Amino acid sequence: MGGNRYAHPSSVPLTKGNTRVEECPTPLKETGSRATAMRRDYSNEYSHWNSVKSLGQWLQEEKVPALFGIDTRMLTKIIRDEGTVLAKIEFDGQHIEISDPNQKNLIAEVSTKEIKVFGKGNPIKVVAVDCGVKHNIIRLLVKQGAEVHLVPWDQDLLSLDYDGLFISNGPGDPSLAETLINNVRKVLESDRPQPVFGICMGNQITALAAGAKSYKLPMGNRGQNQPVLNVMTGQAFITAQNHGYGIDSKSLPAGWSPLFVNANDGTNEGIMHNTKPVFTAQFHPEAKGGPTDTEVIKDFDGVA
Numbered sequence: 001m002g003g004n005r006y007a008h009p010s011s012v013p014l015t016k017g018n019t020r021v022e023e024c025p026t027p028l029k030e031t032g033s034r035a036t037a038m039r040r041d042y043s044n045e046y047s048h049w050n051s052v053k054s055l056g057q058w059l060q061e062e063k064v065p066a067l068f069g070i071d072t073r074m075l076t077k078i079i080r081d082e083g084t085v086l087a088k089i090e091f092d093g094q095h096i097e098i099s100d101p102n103q104k105n106l107i108a109e110v111s112t113k114e115i116k117v118f119g120k121g122n123p124i125k126v127v128a129v130d131c132g133v134k135h136n137i138i139r140l141l142v143k144q145g146a147e148v149h150l151v152p153w154d155q156d157l158l159s160l161d162y163d164g165l166f167i168s169n170g171p172g173d174p175s176l177a178e179t180l181i182n183n184v185r186k187v188l189e190s191d192r193p194q195p196v197f198g199i200c201m202g203n204q205i206t207a208l209a210a211g212a213k214s215y216k217l218p219m220g221n222r223g224q225n226q227p228v229l230n231v232m233t234g235q236a237f238i239t240a241q242n243h244g245y246g247i248d249s250k251s252l253p254a255g256w257s258p259l260f261v262n263a264n265d266g267t268n269e270g271i272m273h274n275t276k277p278v279f280t281a282q283f284h285p286e287a288k289g290g291p292t293d294t295e296v297i298k299d300f301d302g303v304a
């Protein structure tokens with residue numbers, strides 16, 4: 001799965017018609033999750049100039065079962081009406097148990113085991129908690145002048161020196177990462193002056209640490225055209241998203257406010273502390289649809 005936690009293959013195989021294998025919602029090998037690829041049609045002939053192998057070859061190498069000839073529109077309708085559903089593919093005579101990845105603390109499975117430093121020598125020291133971080137976030141932080149210390153998910157944070165604390169995106173149910181929630185709560189209660197910023201899982205962990213509640217969304221928000229409003233300024237953004245859990249804005253305790261809201265379904269898209277430099281985004285500002293739409297990471301490095 002190369003360097004990207006979300007299983008982006010290092011050499012991206014492309015099939016006919018420009019379809020490429022894109023990020024998977026959970027790291028496949030590292031979590032042992034049984035990811036599956038499903039397509040309406042599949043072409044054995046691939047011809048893109050950049051292709052190195054077929055999609056089928058890559059899936060076989062990665063031990064990902066795949067089906068094609070499926071009416072994916074019918075599946076979409078089921079998911080749209082029922083919400084997220086578990087599914088399994090069985091071959092004749094080979095029974096497998098269905099397993100729910102949301103029962104496991106997946107963050108513990110994908111997080112770095114030791115501290116890693118990126119952008120050594122850069123002037124701003126950012127401690128980034130690795131819940132399954134997308135490498136583009138590290139790249140952007142480094143580009144903004146940060147020396148990024150990527151730490152394991154259960155690292156004690158109070159004992160670390162930093163100019164800013166970042167909590168990354170990551171797979172699974174945020175409420176299962178209790179050690180991290182408690183460590184972030186200690187930071188919030190310590191009145192340390194350094195800014196705290198979180199993306200996606202980082203929003204959820206920060207909100208849970210503040211005392212808010214998370215819940216499973218009936219339909220996750222995924223894709224690259226989710227409209228979001230900044231509650232403070234009224235500014236609208238088109239954002240990239242990939243999450244199945246949400247924070248209940250109404251459960252935010254005194255001293256906290258929603259910062260962003262989804263203009264489609266009204267769900268929470270980020271929070272802020274009313275007086276301290278703590279703010280988060282549920283969407284992915286590092287994966288913006290346009291060049292400068294959501295450069296929230298700059299704001300974080302600006303205050304750090």
Ligand SMILES: NC(=O)CC[C@H](N)C(=O)O
Binds near residue numbers: 173201
């Ligand atoms: N991209 C993320 O960080 C996702 C957060 C969380 N796993 C969710 O599904 O809501």
